[in-house]
Amino acid sequence: MIKKIIKNKSLFSFLLCTFLGFLIIIFNIIHGHGIYYLIDDFNLQQIPFNMINNYLIKNGEISFSWYNDLGSSFIPTYSFYNLFSPFNMIGYLFPSKVFPYLIGPIFILKYGFAGLFSYLFLKRYVKNKNYAILGSVIYTFSGFQLTNILFYHFHDVVVFFPLLLYTLDNLVYDGKKGRFLLVISLCAFTNWFFFIEEVIFLVLYYLVKIITHDYKFTWRSFFSILLEGLLGTLITMFVLLPTFLFTLNNGRLTSTWTLKNMFLFFPSRYLEIIKSFLLPAQSMSLGKRSLISAQNYSSSELYLPLVGFIFCLSYIFKNPKKSYTIITIISFIFMFIPILNSSFVLFNSTYYLRWAFMPLLIMTLMTIKSIESYYSIKLSTVLITLANIVFTLIIIIKRDTLVFDSKSSMIIIFVSFLDIILCNLIYYKKSIKRLKYITLFTCLFVILYGNFITFLYTYNNYWNNKNYREYIKYNSEFKVLSDSRSNSSSSCPSNLSNTKRIHAIRSFNSNTSGSVFTFFNSIGIERSVYTLVDINDKKLNDFLGVKYIIRCDNDDVEKSGYKFFKKIDNYDIYINDDYLDFGSSFDEYISSSSFNKLSNDDKITTLNKKIVLSDNQISKYKYLFSQNVLYTKNEFKFIKNGFTSNIISSDDTFALYQIPFDDGWVATNNGKSIKIENVDNGFIGIKINKGENNIIFKYKVPGLKIGIIISIISLLTSIIYLFICKRNVKLG
Secondary structure, three states, rough: HHHHHHHHHHHHHHHHHHHHHHHHHHHHHOOOOOOOOHHHHHHHHHHHHHHHHHHHHHHOOEEEEOOOOOOOOHHHHOOOOOOOOHHHHHHOOOHHHHHHHHHHHHHHHHHHHHHHHHHHHHHHHHHOHHHHHHHHHHHOOOOHHHHHHOOOOOHHHHHHHHHHHHHHHHHHOOOOHHHHHHHHHHHHHHHHHHHHHHHHHHHHHHHHHHHHHHHHHHHHHHHHHHHHHHHHHHHHHHHHHHHHHHHOOHHHHHHOHHHHHHHHOHHHHHHHHHHHHOOOOOOOOOOEEEEEEEOOEEEEEEEEOOOOOOOHHHHHHHHHEEEEEEEHHHHHHHHHOHHHHHHHHHHOOOOOOOOOOHHHHHHHHHHHHHHOOOOOOOHHHHHHHHHHHHHHHHHHHHHHEEOHHHHHHHHHHHHHHHHHHHHHHHHHHOOOOOOHHHHHHHHHHHHHHHHHHHHHHHOOOOHHHHHHHHOOOOOHHHHHHHOOEEEEEEOOOOOOHHOOOOEEHHHHEEOOOOHHHHHHHHHHOOOOOOOOOOEEEEHHHHHOOOEEEEEEEOOOHHHHHHEEEEEEEOOOEEOOOOOOOOOEOOOEEHHHHHHHHOOOOHHHHHHHOEEEHHHHHHHHHHOOOOOOOOOOEEEEEEEEEEEEEEEOOOEEEEEEEEEEOOOOOEEEEEEEEOOOOEOOEEEEEEEOOOEEEEEEEEEOOOOOHHHHHHHHHHHHHHHHHHHHHHHHHOOO
């Protein structure tokens, strides 16, 4: 049995990387009593998002989610978090509450498939397929992978990327059609953002291999690539089109480019990039990070386990004109020039190196080819050693500004020098088998250093097993809060909305309605990845319709006028009697231009008294504002993919709903379609008629209908194409 597994090298790569992943993750699972959790994004996003997505899909709430921020479109919000990834779909097979126990095993499975798929790509380029097994370990557990254990959803992308290059090679070298199309769809489904990165890199890969004659250019091959790439992408348009339209309004897309910052980073950024090649990975989190910066979520870690950059550099020296050398050098140039680097992240001026896993696969290929060809590493060893010494001296000289965890820094630097020594001892020792021992020591590095990185993320973590279980536990008693919005005190974790299924506005999510960004910017609050409204900002909570305040620990809630309501688990629930009802009418309005001239404090005060209208809206609706309008009924209810509002008014008036304005909203009043206005810099406003108003708002995802049509047509076209390809193969 063991001999058969070893002989089947694809299976062996899968099982080896699965086993190594198991040894990295299992101790944390044991520590978590069955739950694999770390810190920050992993705890507050990856687990809660998968739990709420599981619930929403099974509950039919697939258009609009009330459990993200102030509410947002479901598919575009979570498509970045791998909503349709095959690995996420494994979780959907189980109850939502089970996911915290599944995330560890699924994570291990990701490592296994990363090993398998990278092996499939690498094996073409080596004579001895055992070198491809070594390469699969190097790629699967690179510095990028280890530091990004915090970002669970990144790993799906790393898993499937080798398949892109593998199927492209199949198409160009072997004429095997159809596979590339399917993998394009798989990657686009998995994560639209990373798919853009992959397409850019794929174009670079193809062009360089054409120029260096690694690929033979033929129009037939070119049009096959173009057709399969196009069809594969169009199949996923029911995801991509709504996401594209939604993301256009994301406030994080705005960038502040100047001529200087287009071409130059500040000095520490260059140190960060250089460090990523020289030293093993470190954690990202504040208080856990070792070198250069106190925290860094750019994912700039490029170290290959044990082998580092030594063998890759020796390959470059030996083959300066080869395609892989050129691709790697071009990638380096992109990393060091801000505007070029940003091309992979939609030209966002915030620095990210989250596309690094792609050149890392090429660097892995160069490494194993260098080892197999027995290229000299003497020059590369000298250069890397000197670079490490210089870097270490800089760190020592500037330790007050560059060292944030001296113990971890010493370990990381020590490991880098130890790796250099081990690689040379193994490589030049003729009495031992180089491949066998490099593979063995690479695996040992992965196990030890993988657990070290996990330790860095969990050491002094503010979560303990008890309070994290409390956080992710759903209690049906929270349903009492479902009639309105909630907010939580500063000591409470974000995204309670996901785990408690309540309309809590304390949100930690990169993706939310564009109107949310617009509104908060209009009152001088920067909304980046968090929506954090302080509970002591009473007037803003009032305006946003926050009826319930959730207290954790001993935060002083009563000083702001909130009254104790009840206790649920370890959470104290308070009532805000002054919250503004959804559907409220106002006696006065203020123009947008006049509103913008107010101070931020005055703006919030004004929002509770007046409605903000554009000049055109004032011309259209000013007759509705009266001192004498009264409601005898105002009932509001959140429903699946929308909300209802029942109002009985003494006269015609204009009502505000503190719900993010979105082109996807459609509304009827007493069965008749009504106009929805964008008021208060991002919220919904409608005309209310005298008498009874039975209003129903439903959300239809913009672009979804046409996206589905394109996807169906493309899928049918692809099936015909695949059938023709298969038929031609049989005829051939």
